[in-house]
Amino acid sequence: MSRRLRDERGSVAIEAVVGLPAFALFISLIVMGGRVEITRQAIEAAAFDGARAASLERTRTDAAAAARTSVAASLTALPCTTSSVVVDAAGFDAPLGTTVLVGVTVTCRVGLADLSLPGVPGHRLLTATAYSPVDAYRERR
Known part of the structure; x- marks a missing residue:
């Protein structure tokens, strides 16, 4: 075999040109998935907190206000x-x-x-719903 067939100079540069963008894309996908999942779990927790806070109130108006306040506190970060x-x-x-x-x-x-x-929309819409029982024999104003 001639020396020319075994010469591999420049192969690292070609591997870097092909491999680094693929690696960067892979890391970006991991970051995107993590951001979406952490946010999904947090809004589910916020919905449960809001439902629980609303179920402890005595009137419909107070329940709505308590739920909104609780959810807003959970969504700040x-x-x-x-x-x-x-x-x-x-x-x-x-x-x-x-x-x-x-x-x-x-x-x-x-x-x-x-x-x-590439191919990923600029945003993702996440929704969570939670329910909490209201005490059937609660005191009313």
Whole structure:
């Protein structure tokens, strides 16, 4: 065999040109997945916190305010570009002795544009809903 066939000079440069962008894309996908999952878990926890806070109140108005306050406190450290809270406290008008659930739905828009991944949208919309029972024999004002 001639020396020319065994010469591998320049192969590291070619491997770097091919391998480094693939590695960077892989790392970006891991960061994106982590950001989405951590945010999903946090908004689920915020929805449960809001539902529980609402179920402890005595009136529909107080329940909605408590749920919104609780969810807002939970969402302060999240990468949500926009968020919304919907409280379903219609059960507060039910007669005493009736088992009622109060529901809280939290929606969060997570920005992904800073990751610059090809084919990935600039945001992801995440939604979580939680319910908590209201005490059937609670005192009313």
